[in-house]
Amino acid sequence: MSEWFEESFGEDYLIVYKHRDRHGAYEEVQQMISWLHLPVGAKVLDLCCGMGRHSNVLADCGYHVTGVDLSKVLLREAEAQDARQRVRWVRSDMRSLPLDGGYDAVVNLFTSFGYFESDDENSRVLHEIKRMLVPGAPFIIDFLNPSYVARNLAPYTEHVEEGLRIDQYRKIEAGYVKKEIVITDAQESVRRYEERVKLYALDAFRSMLSQAGLSVEQVHGNYDESPYEEDASPRMIFIGRG
Incomplete structure (x- = not known):
């Protein structure tokens, strides 16, 4: 993988x-x-x-x-x-x-x-x-x-860029700050990505x-x-x- x-x-x-x-x-x-x-x-x-x-x-x-x-x-x-x-x-x-x-x-x-x-x-x-x-x-x-992230993390944001809807989900879990990025195009096709940083x-x-x-x-x-x-x-x- x-x-x-x-x-x-x-x-x-x-x-x-x-x-x-x-x-x-x-x-x-x-x-x-x-x-x-x-x-x-x-x-x-x-x-x-x-x-x-x-x-x-x-x-x-x-x-x-x-x-x-x-x-x-x-x-x-x-x-x-x-x-x-x-x-x-x-x-x-x-x-x-x-x-x-x-x-x-x-x-x-x-x-x-x-x-x-x-x-x-x-x-x-x-x-x-x-x-x-x-x-x-x-x-x-x-x-x-890490302390600032824990206090100020936005669990969800969304915006549109170049005709794509970009949804971002954030959380702190098991000693990491994690972000899931979901990109949806005009045909409703979805692409997903993860970002993960150890705190x-x-x-x-x-x-x-x-x-x-x-x-x-x-x-x-x-x-x-x-x-x-x-x-x-x-x-x-x-x-x-x-």
């Missing part, structure tokens, strides 16, 4: 998440640059780069960027946005990267973590981040805040990072640089060094 992420990040994903634009990525990258303190020309790995919004903006800012993702569809979209072919695009599972390392920074953004059922499999991703980094180089991991609270995540040899220097609650607050912060953004 295929893993959920092998099925979900396809053509329909581009429609469901069409609202994620490059303008927002510019603002987020500017904040990340202030956290990373990297000189222009530094090597940056965008792990789970998706449609390449942040990879392309990082390249705009003068960095040598490698974008890694497992989805052929999302990488195709990323490459289409990279008209000047500045980014190196690599298709790979994040648990075992076909790269030698030597990066001045690694970023893993918008909850591209916790995709696997076992803690060991998720920890392998952190060990790969450590392996990719020049010793002492910085990383950013942008994860959801890690702050202390558990810190422990996993430490075991992987990654030290945490700051934890922000959002891209406005606000400090992390368990009850109020929508994100858990870890900034540290390998």
Whole structure:
């Protein structure tokens, strides 16, 4: 059987998440640059780069960027946005990267973590981040805040995009936040997808990072640089060094 992420990040994903634009990525990258303190020309790995919004903006800012993702569809979209072919695009599972390392920074953004059922499999991703980094180089991991999700989860939303009705059902179950996406076309044909992320609270995540040899220097609650607050912060953004 295929893993959920092998099925979900396809053509329909581009429609469901069409609202994620490059303008927002510019603002987020500017904040990340202030956290990373990297000189222009530094090597940056965008792990789970998706449609390449942040990879392309990082390249705009003068960095040598490698974008890694497992989805052929999302990488195709990323490459289409990279008209000047500045980014190196690599298709790979994040648990075992076909790269030698030597990066001045690694970023893993918008909850591209916790995709696997076992803690060991998720920890392998952190060990790969450590392996990719020049010793002492910085990383950013942008994860959801489980407490905030539990308080603010919308069980159901719907909208129409490109003539498709998109129903989204969300719940927390057995230590995961789960989303079912149901897409119905004009002929009433239905397509279903699952998204599932394992929930890690702050202390558990810190422990996993430490075991992987990654030290945490700051934890922000959002891209406005606000400090992390368990009850109020929508994100858990870890900034540290390998």
